[in-house]
Amino acid sequence: MAGIETNIFPITNLAALSSRYRRYRVKGLSPDQAEYYQNRQHLNRKLSYMLKKPVVVVEHEGAPHIVVRDDAGELPSPLELVRTFVRFEPVPGTFDLDYTVRSPENDEICLRFLQFMLQTPLHSHPELWQPKAGQAFFRKEPVHSTASMSHYTGFAVRTVVTPDGGLGLCVHVTNKYLGRCPVPAHLSRDEFPDWKNKHYIYHYGHKWYEIRVSGLADLKLTEYVIKKDGRLFTLLEYIVEESKKPIPQELAEIPHDAAVLLYRDNQGQDRAAPAPLCYPVYGAHDEEVERQHGKSILPPWQRRRMTFDFVRRYLTRLRFGNLQLYVSKDPISIPARMFTVPDFKFGNSKVLSVRGTPGAQHVSLDNLGSTRLALLKDRGAGFYKRGALDRQYFIVPQSVHESYGKRFLEDLPRAVDDLFPREDGDHRRSSYEPIVVPYNDRVPRTFPYQGSAIMEAVRAKCKKPGYAVVMIHHTTDRRLRDEDQLAAMVIRELRKLDIFAAVMHSAVGHECYRLINGPDGRPCYVPRKEARGKLSGYLRMVALNKVLLTNQRWPFVLSTPLNADLTVGVDVKQNTAGLVVVGRNGADIRAIFRTSRQKEQLLEEQFEAYLIEIIREEAGARSEPIRVIVIHRDGRIWPSEIAGARKALEFLKREGIVDSGATLTILEIAKSSPAALRFFDVIDRDGQTKVYNPQIGLYQISNDDAYLCATGRAFPRPGTVKPLHVRHVEGPLPLEKCLEDVYYLTGLAWTRPDDCTRYPITIKLNDRFLGEEAGEYDAEALDYKATLGEEAITA
Numbered sequence: 018m019a020g021i022e023t024n025i026f027p028i029t030n031l032a033a034l035s036s037r038y039r040r041y042r043v044k045g046l047s048p049d050q051a052e053y054y055q056n057r058q059h060l061n062r063k064l065s066y067m068l069k070k071p072v073v074v075v076e077h078e079g080a081p082h083i084v085v086r087d088d089a090g091e092l093p094s095p096l097e098l099v100r101t102f103v104r105f106e107p108v109p110g111t112f113d114l115d116y117t118v119r120s121p122e123n124d125e126i127c128l129r130f131l132q133f134m135l136q137t138p139l140h141s142h143p144e145l146w147q148p149k150a151g152q153a154f155f156r157k158e159p160v161h162s163t164a165s166m167s168h169y170t171g172f173a174v175r176t177v178v179t180p181d182g183g184l185g186l187c188v189h190v191t192n193k194y195l196g197r198c199p200v201p202a203h204l205s206r207d208e209f210p211d212w213k214n215k216h217y218i219y220h221y222g223h224k225w226y227e228i229r230v231s232g233l234a235d236l237k238l239t240e241y242v243i244k245k246d247g248r249l250f251t252l253l254e255y256i257v258e259e260s261k262k263p264i265p266q267e268l269a270e271i272p273h274d275a276a277v278l279l280y281r282d283n284q285g286q287d288r289a290a291p292a293p294l295c296y297p298v299y300g301a302h303d304e305e306v307e308r309q310h311g312k313s314i315l316p317p318w319q320r321r322r323m324t325f326d327f328v329r330r331y332l333t334r335l336r337f338g339n340l341q342l343y344v345s346k347d348p349i350s351i352p353a354r355m356f357t358v359p360d361f362k363f364g365n366s367k368v369l370s371v372r373g374t375p376g377a378q379h380v381s382l383d384n385l386g387s388t389r390l391a392l393l394k395d396r397g398a399g400f401y402k403r404g405a406l407d408r409q410y411f412i413v414p415q416s417v418h419e420s421y422g423k424r425f426l427e428d429l430p431r432a433v434d435d436l437f438p439r440e441d442g443d444h445r446r447s448s449y450e451p452i453v454v455p456y457n458d459r460v461p462r463t464f465p466y467q468g469s470a471i472m473e474a475v476r477a478k479c480k481k482p483g484y485a486v487v488m489i490h491h492t493t494d495r496r497l498r499d500e501d502q503l504a505a506m507v508i509r510e511l512r513k514l515d516i517f518a519a520v521m522h523s524a525v526g527h528e529c530y531r532l533i534n535g536p537d538g539r540p541c542y543v544p545r546k547e548a549r550g551k552l553s554g555y556l557r558m559v560a561l562n563k564v565l566l567t568n569q570r571w572p573f574v575l576s577t578p579l580n581a582d583l584t585v586g587v588d589v590k591q592n593t594a595g596l597v598v599v600g601r602n603g604a605d606i607r608a609i610f611r612t613s614r615q616k617e618q619l620l621e622e623q624f625e626a627y628l629i630e631i632i633r634e635e636a637g638a639r640s641e642p643i644r645v646i647v648i649h650r651d652g653r654i655w656p657s658e659i660a661g662a663r664k665a666l667e668f669l670k671r672e673g674i675v676d677s678g679a680t681l682t683i684l685e686i687a688k689s690s691p692a693a694l695r696f697f698d699v700i701d702r703d704g705q706t707k708v709y710n711p712q713i714g715l716y717q718i719s720n721d722d723a724y725l726c727a728t729g730r731a732f733p734r735p736g737t738v739k740p741l742h743v744r745h746v747e748g749p750l751p752l753e754k755c756l757e758d759v760y761y762l763t764g765l766a767w768t769r770p771d772d773c774t775r776y777p778i779t780i781k782l783n784d785r786f787l788g789e790e791a792g793e794y795d796a797e798a799l800d801y802k803a804t805l806g807e808e809a810i811t812a
Contacts, residue, residue, distance in 0.1 A: 020350040021711060022697040024324050025177060026332070027185040028131075030343040036114040036130055037087040043074065045095075045103040046081050048656055051615060056098040057081065061129075064092065066284055071133035075122050084126050087111045119182050127184060131176040134342070135186075138335045145171070145331070146225035148218065148298075150283070151691065153191045154331070157225070161312055162197060166305045168312060169193045172327040175692035179349055180719045186332060186344055189692040190323045192313040194306050196297035204276040204292050209233045217278075217295035222260025222268060227298065228290060232279035238291050239273045252277060252289055267294065302491075302501075314736040318708035321697050324348075351696075356714040356725075358382060359577035359761045361389065362602070367398035368576045377576070382713070382731040389770045393436055393572050400437055401604065402571040408483030409564075410516065411451035412471060414458035417488060417523055421530035421542040426453065428544075432556035433564055436572075449564060451486070454478045463494040464502045471503075472510060482515035486563045490523050509593065512610070519563035525555050562768050572767050574604035579761055580754040581647040581682075583635060585628065586779025587658070588651035589617050595783040596631050600639070603765050607634060608782065617652075624661030629668055636674045643675040645750060647758065648683045649779040654746055659683065682748025684755055686741070686780050693739055694724055710738045716756055721745040723756045727763035727775050741775055 028034075046056055057074045060083065064072040070089035074081055083092065083105060095102045116127050140147055145154045155171030162168065173189045195218055204212065212230060219228045234241055241252040250258065253271065257264060276292040299306045315323070328346065335342040358371040369392060370377035371385055380388045392398040413422055430447035439448045456474035460466040467490065479485070487507045504520040511518040529548040535541040544552050561572070578601045586597040592615070598607045609631050613619050619627070636643055648654070648662060662681060669675045696717075698709040713729030717740075724740040743759055745752040762777030774781065 020699060021353050021715065021717075022321070022699045023187075023349050023351060024189065024321075024695045024697075025179060025185045025187045025349045026328055026347070027179055027181075027183050027345045027349060028342060029345050030341075031116040031184055034116045034340065034342070036116075037111045038084050038114055038126065038130075039087050039089075039111055040077070040108040041083040041085070041092060041105040042108060043081040043083055043103050044106055045101055046098070048081075050101065051618075051620070051657065052099040052101070054653070054655065056101065056103075059098050060096075060103075063096070065133070067093065071130045073126055073129040075125050077122065082108070084129075086130065116184060119178065124178055128176045128178070131184065131342075134337050135174060135176070135335065137337060139174075139331065142331065143223065146218075148193070148225075148227035153189075153193075153692075155193050159195075161309070163305070163309065165197055166299060166309065167195050167197050168309060169195065170323065172324070172331075173692040174332065175690070178719075180351065180717070181349075185349065186328075187692045187694060188324050188328055188332065189690075189695070190315065190320055190327070194299035194303075194309070196299065198296075200276075200278065200292040200295045200297070202272050202275040202291075202293040204233065204278075206233060212278075216298040217290075218298060219290045220265065220267060220294045220296070221290070222256060222264060228278075228280040228288075228295070230278045230280050230290075230295070234277035234279055234289060236277060237273070238271065238275040238277055241277045241289055243289075252291065256291070311735070316735070317697050317710050317737045320695065320737045321699075321708050324695075351717045353711075354716055354718075355712065356716060356757055356760045358385065358714065359575050359764050361573045361764070362401060362576040362604075363392050363395075363573045364399035364401050364403060365397060367392060367395075369573075370576075372577075374576075386732055386770070389573065393770060396438075400565070400570055400572050401574050402569070403437075403440060404570075405440065406448060406484070406564075406568050406570075408481060409449060409451035409568075410454055410479050410483055410485035412454045412456060412475065412479075412485055412487040412518075414488060414490060414523060415455045416458050417526065418453070418455040420532075421526055422453075422455075424530060424542040425526055426451075428552075428556055429559060429564075432560040436557070436560055437565055437570065449560075452478075458490060462490050462492050464492050464506070467492060468503055468506050471507060475511065475514065475516070479511075479514065479516060483517075484564075484568050485511060485516050485518040486559070486567070487511070487518050487520050488523050488526075489520055505591075509591070517567055519567040521559055521563055525552070529555070558768075561770070566767055569606070571604070571606070571765075572770055573765070575602045575761055575765065577761065578602055579758045580750065581645045581758055582641075582643045583632065583646045584649060584758065584762065584779055585631065585646065586649045586651065586777070586783050587619075587654075588780070588783040589613050589615070589619055592616055594619055594623070594627060596627055597779050597782045598631050598635050599762065599779055600635070603762065603778065605635070605638065606778075606782070607631060618655040619658050619661065621657040621661040621664070624658045625665045625668070628662060628665035629674075632665070632669055633674055636669075644679050646675070646679060646681050647748070647750060647755060648681070649759070649777060650683065650685050650746075651780050651783060652685065652688060654683055654685055659747070680749045682750040682755060683746040684759070685744040685746055686759070686777070687744065688776075690742065694742070695737055696724075696726060696740060697737075698730075714760060715740075716760070718752055718756070721752065723752055725756055725760055725763075727760060727777075739775065 060074050061072055068089045070086050073084050075084055092105045094105045114126060139145060139154050144156055146157055147154050153171045153173035155169040159167035160170050170192055173191055175187045177185055177187045179185045200212055216227055216229050218225050238253050239251045243250050243252055243255045271291055271293055278290050278292050278295060280288050282288050333344050333346060360368050360370040360374050360377055362368050368377035369388060370379055371382050373379055430449045433449035434447050437448050454474050456470045458470060460470055489503050492503055507520050508518050529544055529552040530542045531545050532540055532542055582601055584599045588595050592613050594611045594613045596609050611627055666681045670677055670679060696711045698711045700707045710730040711726050713726055713731050715726040717724045721744055723743045725743060726738050726740050728738050743756055759777050762779060763774055765778040768774060
């Protein structure tokens with residue numbers, strides 16, 4: 018069917034499905050506890066693994082209850098959780114589950130039971146493998162291989178409530194990269210540190226799954242003994258015994274004296290695996306994956322075709338014992354509802370409009386990006402927020418400073434001036450003249466060594482507050498899927514010195530400059546001819562993202578006002594809370610950063626105090642009253658934060674800081690999902706089906722959940738649009754108006770003015786200021802001294 022198509026495939030025989038379940042009241046677990054939601058997740062995971070049955074915690078009559086299928090064993094009681102023990106009190110009787118009934122509690126149980134049921138037939142399918150329970154399934158045949166790496170495609174599947182009140186499967190195509198060669202069969206103890214604490218796919222007979230190797234046994238494959246049911250097996254005998262026959266060739270030919278790797282399973286039990294059956298897992302930041310990344314970026318037609326193929330081959334007739342699940346081969350379609358792009362205001366009150374606003378410069382949607390960028394360079398427009406830059410530092414590796422650094426620091430100020438020229442018109446000087454601070458990078462390229470070198474140089478030479486761009490190297494101790502500890506450390510540690518920093522990496526510079534003999538016969542660095550285009554774009558992005566935005570020089574703001582008088586973006590990362598306040602037109606932005614006693618949430622009194630502080634400051638800087646307040650919570654908002662927000666609003670009303678009738682609406686902005694929703698614009702014409710990305714501004718609302726295309730085909734980029742998920746938690750402002758504001762705030766695409774961005778500025782700025790894009794870091798590692806040796810530091 019032509020229209021806006023989704024990747025949700027409805028289940029067509031819900032009335033034929035039935036389950037029975039038992040219910041237990043959880044004693045010792047209360048919503049008032051700080052670890053309440055964390056412990057709920059622990060209960061779901063622990064009991065599901067122990068019972069090998071679906072388990073879900075639901076709120077029933079104001080108290081937490083465990084729901085478990087009636088064929089499960091008895092629950093262990095008491096059970097230890099985080100800072101508490103719980104007991105389970107059975108509720109008499111069993112209950113029938115009706116999969117056609119929609120209510121919050123019934124939906125939670127239905128979705129959990131169905132999701133668990135999907136595991137068995139897919140996990141046992143001979144063509145598929147799954148790294149871990151709950152993750153995506155991949156085909157065993159790679160779609161592409163290089164000399165060192167194999168690229169696998171697969172699908173994540175998630176049960177969802179459909180817009181028409183049914184249930185369906187959301188199917189998302191995804192990728193995995195593995196090494197082509199396994200761990201060496203005769204791995205020595207001296208070689209093992211290079212393989213330790215990394216992730217591998219273990220070929221356990223016909224079953225493949227992911228492990229994290231922690232040790233190397235001192236026994237060989239036919240020496241390592243396992244006991245089962247009173248019998249002793251060598252590890253090789255045990256694997257062969259447990260594997261379906263015929264066994265794979267790699268198992269049949271494994272050397273008898275192969276090395277044995279040690280790991281722990283998902284219940285913390287010690288396990289062993291033969292080294293030549295373990296294949297390295299590559300992460301997104303590995304160089305080989307980055308080189309092949311383009312092959313995983315799927316245009317809409319290809320992603321849709323692969324989704325249909327996975328559904329047809331693996332999901333249309335799933336069987337669970339005597340029960341069969343029927344899934345439609347046709348996905349659900351939705352009506353095309355669109356928001357209009359807001360107007361944008363630049364310097365000198367220049368307004369750019371897609372909607373045809375009188376007095377504005379009009380532009381088509383397809384030309385919006387290029388025109389925005391052109392207006393930034395236009396002397397009649399330029400940046401909305403101007404003013405000379407404050408003190409600037411450029412913190413650079415010594416090796417770069419002594420090689421291409423001089424040329425880079427000639428090119429970067431030119432890129433800054435191209436966007437942000439001096440207001441005094443003095444073309445002899447740049448608007449960006451940083452204090453250059455080299456640091457000794459000629460130490461091991463691990464996080465502790467490089468981090469210590471940077472901080473030593475900063476403390477010695479950056480004595481006053483300011484703004485900094487810090488160039489760093491990729492470190493050798495960065496683990497798979499771990500964020501960049503060095504970048505995170507730089508952003509947060511410099512903030513403690515009142516220096517707001519942004520991080521860039523040295524790799525592009527190394528790639529784009531080369532050494533030659535200049536016209537005077539002296540050696541000098543110049544851009545490589547074949548890399549000039551890449552370098553030019555890179556310098557512009559560094560000038561805008563790392564220099565100007567870090568200095569809070571906003572390129573443009575909204576000329577179309579928001580529905581909310583005040584929007585507050587909230588995030589908590591590594592015991593640091595960030596609150597970003599945006600006014601009605603996105604011009605007045607304030608941010609505060611405070612300590613949180615919890616790692617990723619705020620206690621009630623903390624959230625109350627921080628909201629009062631930042632809203633009081635905002636109210637003092639404006640003349641008009643504050644009536645509508647909206648909170649954008651990055652990820653989950655916790656009950657303690659909701660309670661604190663409510664108390665803050667009441668205090669602000671009593672003190673007359675906000676209008677007596679002021680309202681508070683809370684949204685959650687989700688960043689990830691086990692299986693992401695996709696939209697496809699499908700057009701049937703002259704007997705042919707064309708598949709495109711949807712247009713920017715498309716949205717869909719279902720109860721308290723909304724999905725928004727903040728990117729779209731007007732901004733051509735590789736891949737398929739991934740809608741933003743927004744959830745309405747509470748408050749009187751209708752979700753459609755809330756979503757419109759989110760869309761307008763995504764329009765402040767300051768990081769890419771010629772393009773678009775997926776997240777609203779309330780979330781993007783917190784990412785930048787909190788350093789979330791860099792991630793977490795181990796502060797204790799910086800306390801080690803180099804004299805301990807690199808191995809002691811990285812262990």
